[in-house]
Amino acid sequence: MRATWRWVHSDLRTHRGEALFAVLASAGVIASLLLSAALLSYAVNPWQRVFNQSQGAHVWIHGRDGGDGFDPQALAPLASLDEVAALSGPFETAAATLETGGTRAGVVLRAAGTRPPDTARPLLTTGHWLAPGAPRDQIVLERTLARTLWAEPGETVTVTLTGRHGPTTRTLYVSGLAETAEPRYRAGRSDGIGWILPDTLDRLAPATTGQTAGLRLKDPDDTDYTVQRAVTLLGAERIDQVTKWQQAKADIGGDDRLLGQIFAAFGLAALLAAAVAGAGAVRARIRGQAGDIAVLKAVGFTPGQVVRGFLLQHLGFAVAGAGLGTAATLACGRWIPGRIGDAVALWPRMPGHRAAVVGVPVAAVLLIAAATALAAWRAGRVPPVPAARSAHLAARPLSALGRRALGLRLSPVLVLGWRSAFTAPGRGRALGSTARLALPLALITVALVAWTTLGQFRTDPARVGRAAALTVRTEQPPAADLAATLRAVPGVADAVPGAEFVALVPGQTGTLTLRGLGTRTAPHPHTVVEGRAPEGPDEAVAGQGLLDLLGVRVGEWVRMTVEGRPQILHLVGRSIEPDHGGRVVSTTLDTLRDGAPGLRPAFHALVLRPDADPREVAAAVAAAVPVPVEVRGTADPADGGDAPRGVLAALVAVLALIALVELLTLIGTGVRDRVRDLLALRAIGLTPRQIGAVVVTSAALTTLAAALLGASAGAVAGRLLVDAEAAATGLGAGVARLPAPAALTALVLTVTAAGALASLTPAVRTARRRLVDSAGETM
Numbered sequence: 001m002r003a004t005w006r007w008v009h010s011d012l013r014t015h016r017g018e019a020l021f022a023v024l025a026s027a028g029v030i031a032s033l034l035l036s037a038a039l040l041s042y043a044v045n046p047w048q049r050v051f052n053q054s055q056g057a058h059v060w061i062h063g064r065d066g067g068d069g070f071d072p073q074a075l076a077p078l079a080s081l082d083e084v085a086a087l088s089g090p091f092e093t094a095a096a097t098l099e100t101g102g103t104r105a106g107v108v109l110r111a112a113g114t115r116p117p118d119t120a121r122p123l124l125t126t127g128h129w130l131a132p133g134a135p136r137d138q139i140v141l142e143r144t145l146a147r148t149l150w151a152e153p154g155e156t157v158t159v160t161l162t163g164r165h166g167p168t169t170r171t172l173y174v175s176g177l178a179e180t181a182e183p184r185y186r187a188g189r190s191d192g193i194g195w196i197l198p199d200t201l202d203r204l205a206p207a208t209t210g211q212t213a214g215l216r217l218k219d220p221d222d223t224d225y226t227v228q229r230a231v232t233l234l235g236a237e238r239i240d241q242v243t244k245w246q247q248a249k250a251d252i253g254g255d256d257r258l259l260g261q262i263f264a265a266f267g268l269a270a271l272l273a274a275a276v277a278g279a280g281a282v283r284a285r286i287r288g289q290a291g292d293i294a295v296l297k298a299v300g301f302t303p304g305q306v307v308r309g310f311l312l313q314h315l316g317f318a319v320a321g322a323g324l325g326t327a328a329t330l331a332c333g334r335w336i337p338g339r340i341g342d343a344v345a346l347w348p349r350m351p352g353h354r355a356a357v358v359g360v361p362v363a364a365v366l367l368i369a370a371a372t373a374l375a376a377w378r379a380g381r382v383p384p385v386p387a388a389r390s391a392h393l394a395a396r397p398l399s400a401l402g403r404r405a406l407g408l409r410l411s412p413v414l415v416l417g418w419r420s421a422f423t424a425p426g427r428g429r430a431l432g433s434t435a436r437l438a439l440p441l442a443l444i445t446v447a448l449v450a451w452t453t454l455g456q457f458r459t460d461p462a463r464v465g466r467a468a469a470l471t472v473r474t475e476q477p478p479a480a481d482l483a484a485t486l487r488a489v490p491g492v493a494d495a496v497p498g499a500e501f502v503a504l505v506p507g508q509t510g511t512l513t514l515r516g517l518g519t520r521t522a523p524h525p526h527t528v529v530e531g532r533a534p535e536g537p538d539e540a541v542a543g544q545g546l547l548d549l550l551g552v553r554v555g556e557w558v559r560m561t562v563e564g565r566p567q568i569l570h571l572v573g574r575s576i577e578p579d580h581g582g583r584v585v586s587t588t589l590d591t592l593r594d595g596a597p598g599l600r601p602a603f604h605a606l607v608l609r610p611d612a613d614p615r616e617v618a619a620a621v622a623a624a625v626p627v628p629v630e631v632r633g634t635a636d637p638a639d640g641g642d643a644p645r646g647v648l649a650a651l652v653a654v655l656a657l658i659a660l661v662e663l664l665t666l667i668g669t670g671v672r673d674r675v676r677d678l679l680a681l682r683a684i685g686l687t688p689r690q691i692g693a694v695v696v697t698s699a700a701l702t703t704l705a706a707a708l709l710g711a712s713a714g715a716v717a718g719r720l721l722v723d724a725e726a727a728a729t730g731l732g733a734g735v736a737r738l739p740a741p742a743a744l745t746a747l748v749l750t751v752t753a754a755g756a757l758a759s760l761t762p763a764v765r766t767a768r769r770r771l772v773d774s775a776g777e778t779m
Contacts, residue, residue: 087119277662
């Protein structure tokens, strides 16, 4: 064992550069994987992120309005409970309606000071908090409420509430937008939140005000017990509603489970690619030391000692790199500008932090150790006679195709570079290296497919079932000429009448949504990806979620009950349905009127022209229609898509680093395996510049082949993966979109150029070598 340690120490002193590169490469890959894990946790746990950053409350207690509500003084004993860590409030509240540009939404106005509360603190995303002494009354809007109203900081909204002397209407200046860990605004289900100064609430003079308070608990598991104590202390008759943290978490982060699975699969694939690249580097280094191994065998080293030596050495590199990468990420990651730094700073308080910090480096080290063991076992089988390998042919004669190419006066550099890359001896190892390089490039292409698919939710919403950008509803039954009035509004391409009902299916406990959209003569532009659109009586299209719920396929008949009357529909197609988990069946209004002749449209879906601004069209609709209308924008399926795209960008950076490590290994191995051939070419008359050009050409062609293979495989795998995720969520397969050909071409050319640039230094070194055949080259 002592001899093994002495040899390891001597080898490290002799190859310091290679040892440093191995450690730094491992550290870079581990650090990149940990940063990706932090961003993954940041993206797929939006509620947990906001809750931790804002020191959110686990329980919100909403009192009744006026004298029926609880006494704020009664909160003192509640705050002193052992289970309560902090109290937020109490805050005065008032129910109101906000309106801007024809769009209205319910809001709970909450009085707050000029400094946000320490517990349950609203997180400003844009703008500023409420400022004292401002010339205009200010309001800070919850982000989803502001998106519904198309309100931005610096704009105004109209607030209406019941005052002491009747309805009161005022104009409020939007000073900022904020995120909160409370349930988001949902039209018709839950009101949004707007924070205003207490004097502003007094000036609005509401008839009655309520009280609300938040409790932050020491242990979230004590939520139910604390709620019972709170109801007992305050009085059940004085409490209007209690909101628990589980409700907010389900509301904000309920659709992120499958997204998390996708990113977790990406992370595991990146980890595997990193281990494959590291193992390839280890095998290349061991092959490069074949001569040294033979000498060790000749002086008495046993195969077991050689295996142990390489295992100790490369396992030490992996452990040192993993420790360095982990320490650097935890110590310095929070100082990285932008979203990555924020994610690392918040990461210790996110679920799964400890498991990721320990599991990612350990998994990488174990995978590298397994690959190193195989390479070390091969090193133990190296014969102790250096001349043994020189008895084999180092090259094959030039092929007939190569001779013909030279006869056609093609550049010898190109012909010899092609031969070195694809037809020379050892091409089996070269093909393996090409496949290893293609793996991270394929994963990069998959990430680009996911990136492009997320982008189309905003750039081309019609492809994902969002042909209508706005929905118009009237307080009174719509006039017969409302559709014509809406079509005359500038920017409106079509106004499709529609109605929506909750339907029941025999034998199912869940409900589904039945929609009547358009007529047979003026149909709604459904996004049909299987079958066809409804044309005749009783024909309909359904979302993937409904097909899965009922266990039916396109072409079958389904029976349901709508408001007590039976409805039988023939499913002639599958459409992309981003609402209600895809549990939606859509037919025409004519079909619904067959069973309910007096049915009138409940809303109109507006399909806009490509260059129309939804906000401007909404304001124009409110001005054009003579009766009060409510104009709402359709929900954005890509809401919050910036964080997932940030994770994808980080994963691309990780995979690019892994690809670079594999590329350097591939080039170094190729040059070393071909050094005798290159020296022979110089002996027969090639200039040093031509020899260097052969090395660069060979590296560029090999990289080009890997890039083409990776891009092709990644495009196919990316489409399958994204469509599978969409089908699992109920949205339905058919939403995946490949990157533009220009983007894939740019990826292939960039990788090829990187391969050519990375080979310049080895090419120069090879061109300057002397015409000798050393023992190391023989081996």
